[in-house]
Amino acid sequence: MATNKVKDPGLGESTVTSAKRIVNKDGSFNIKHLNRKSGISALYAYLVDISWIRFFCFVFLAYFVLNIFFATIYVIIGVEFIGVQPISFLHDFVKAFFFSSQTVTTLGYGAMAPKGILAGIVSSCHALIGLLSFSFVTGLLYGRFSKPKASIEFSNNIIYRDFNDGQALMFRLINSKTDVMINPRIVVTLAITEEDATHGYKRNFYQLELERDHITYLPTTWTLVHEITEDSPLAKFSKEALKTLNGEFLIMITYYDEAFNEEVYKLHSYTFQELLMDVTFEKAFYFDEEGYTILDHRKLSNTEKL
Numbered sequence: 001m002a003t004n005k006v007k008d009p010g011l012g013e014s015t016v017t018s019a020k021r022i023v024n025k026d027g028s029f030n031i032k033h034l035n036r037k038s039g040i041s042a043l044y045a046y047l048v049d050i051s052w053i054r055f056f057c058f059v060f061l062a063y064f065v066l067n068i069f070f071a072t073i074y075v076i077i078g079v080e081f082i083g084v085q086p087i088s089f090l091h092d093f094v095k096a097f098f099f100s101s102q103t104v105t106t107l108g109y110g111a112m113a114p115k116g117i118l119a120g121i122v123s124s125c126h127a128l129i130g131l132l133s134f135s136f137v138t139g140l141l142y143g144r145f146s147k148p149k150a151s152i153e154f155s156n157n158i159i160y161r162d163f164n165d166g167q168a169l170m171f172r173l174i175n176s177k178t179d180v181m182i183n184p185r186i187v188v189t190l191a192i193t194e195e196d197a198t199h200g201y202k203r204n205f206y207q208l209e210l211e212r213d214h215i216t217y218l219p220t221t222w223t224l225v226h227e228i229t230e231d232s233p234l235a236k237f238s239k240e241a242l243k244t245l246n247g248e249f250l251i252m253i254t255y256y257d258e259a260f261n262e263e264v265y266k267l268h269s270y271t272f273q274e275l276l277m278d279v280t281f282e283k284a285f286y287f288d289e290e291g292y293t294i295l296d297h298r299k300l301s302n303t304e305k306l
Helices: 040-049 052-077 089-104 117-146
Strands: 152-154 158-163 166-175 181-195 201-207 221-227 247-257 262-271 275-277 279-281 285-287 293-295 303-305
Touching: 040 117, 052 089, 052 117, 089 117, 152 262, 158 279, 166 247, 181 221
Parallel strands: 158 275
Antiparallel strands: 152 166, 158 166, 166 221, 181 201, 181 247, 247 262, 279 303, 285 293
16 A cells, blocks of 8 residues: 555545546646535626636626616506607617616616606616615626636646656646746645445545645746655556546645735646656747747647657
């Protein structure tokens, strides 16, 4: 048994050979939740974490649905009660939609206004919902901008190559922004699916020893190296067997971000199907004629034959 075998880090030891990867490429855990309780806090967390394109699609969709809903109400009670002369259903609905958008944004051009108690009650509730909605969206925007996110990019593949007098596994990461990363630290856990004594399958976890697991700061790239010595959990596997292993390299990097003034983290993973043999990473930075260090982010995953 390897000396660096560790207990279950919280992912569960029981598994099947058809199990998908533990960590997705975006750093999220590959778990489907069933019967999970949800609420406004869960919705807020979801809207803060999704991409900007999806976020604005949700905002515009909610905006149009809300205006269509109230425009329908104004048409039902009669558009004459919002200062519109009825002509046709399409004309009345469009005018009601425009009045709804003015009310929900508390804009109001003055051309249309509620008349009568019923229209006044509906428009008052409408304006309140608009204020609450925009407050919610403003809070979401603040949450999205203020939430610290790790500016780390990982190479597309992990590589296996000759190193010193033996072999080693390597992957590379880069600081995708110009912020200074203070004291980045990294932990790599190997999860291998193996047959147990009952002819079932279980995950065995090993913490891989790295050539360096922390540095002082990261202005360019960092190549992480796990040398395959006799103590490595991969020492018993041949070069050909490595490509067929059912396992995953689980990676967590943490560092202090000066932009957010707090510690941030990022998760990543590689499977053995993403392992490249007998290649090395192409150098990603060089010096120009004036002596400046030029970092080419497009070369992060570039490899070349040894």
